[in-house]
Amino acid sequence: MNTATASNFGVAASAGGPLLGDAEFQFLRDFVYRHCGIALSEQKRQLVQGRLLRRLRALGLKEFASYCELLRKDPAGELGELASAISTNVTSFFREMHHYDLLVEQLLPRWLEEKKGGGRLRIWSAGCATGEEPYALAMVLAEALERTGSKVDARILATDLSPQALEHACAGMYALDRMGGISDERRRRWFLRGEGRYEGYACVHQRLRELVAIQPLNLLHDWPMRGPFDAIFCRNVVIYFDKPTKQRLFDRYAGLLEPGGYLFLGHSESMHGLSDAFDLVGRTVYRKRVS
Structure with a gap:
């Protein structure tokens, strides 16, 4: 089959x-955009085929048409x-450390002081992937609570669409070579080293689990x-979305944030021209305007 003919029928099968034919790829593009807000370009076809081949094998399906029918x-x-x-899902502990520095040095001390009369402190890790972000947030929150002796009702909500990522987050077990962003002091304080069949892994401390609630959530659907x-931490998530989807999402975030609340984005993301509800106050840090 020559190149032109192969192009007409889709990307050539590998191994x-x-x-992945044209009709199936177009269905997948429409489905993913409608349900996930992710716009798949034609250049992503080979990536989609390669990654979904593993899913087809897991389901015992022989062709992409059958997978599309399953989705229907x-x-x-x-x-x-x-x-x-x-x-x-590329993530790590204490990624973009300047965000955590802002929390430790300014925001957490201020919030705990303001809420010591009985208020609640709530942080949302939206798109938490395998859990490194919410557990890193839990470390700095637990340390702030201990340092101040605060009894404030403080919790972190961690959500993601991926069941595989959430399973990993709930397990709270991480390979030691994936913990490079954590200081030695925090490793000793907040992790238990695995033994036997868990050699080479570490498990998060029960105190961190108590602070983090992990739930499945599709950011494009209803929020309970x-x-x-x-x-709200939504880092390296909206990079997948088109402009209208980003605008809707930022408006919804604004509706859930306290007046003066903070939205943290990823290092390659920006809210420029997408929302009038926030002011840029730091590197990829936005503050909800107080009306």
Whole structure:
């Protein structure tokens, strides 16, 4: 088959796997955009085929048409697995450290002082992936509570669409070579080193688990929580979305944040020209305007 003919019928199958045809790829593009807000360009076709081949094998399906039919019949049941397959969950503990520095040095001390009369402190890790971000937030929160002796009702909500990522986050077990962002002092304080079959891993301390509530959530669908939140971390998530989806999401975040609450984005993300509800107050740090 020559190159022109192959282009007409889709990306050539690799390693004897099934072909992702034009009709199936267009269905997947429409489905993913509608349910996940992710716009897949034609350049992503080979990536989609390669990643979904593993999913087809896991389900015992022989062709992409069968997978598309599965999505038509049970979109909710397979959505999380599809999102896991096509997105890249790259995360680490204390990624973009300047955000945590702001929390430790300014925001947490101020919030705990303001709320010591009986208020609640709530932080949302939206798109928490495998849990490194919410557990890092829990470390600095637990340390602030201990340092001040505060009895404030403080909790962190961690959500993600991917069932695989959430399973990892709930387990709270991490390979030692993935913990480079954590200081030796924090490793000793907040992790238990695995032994036996868990050699080479460490488990998060029970105190961190008590501070973090992990739940599945699709950011494009209805949200069961009402807030208000003092801060929302949505880092390296909106990079996948188009402009209208970002605008809707930022408006919804503004509706859940306290007046003067903070929204943290990833290092390559910006709210410029997308929302009038926030002011830029630091590197990828936005503060909700107080009307």
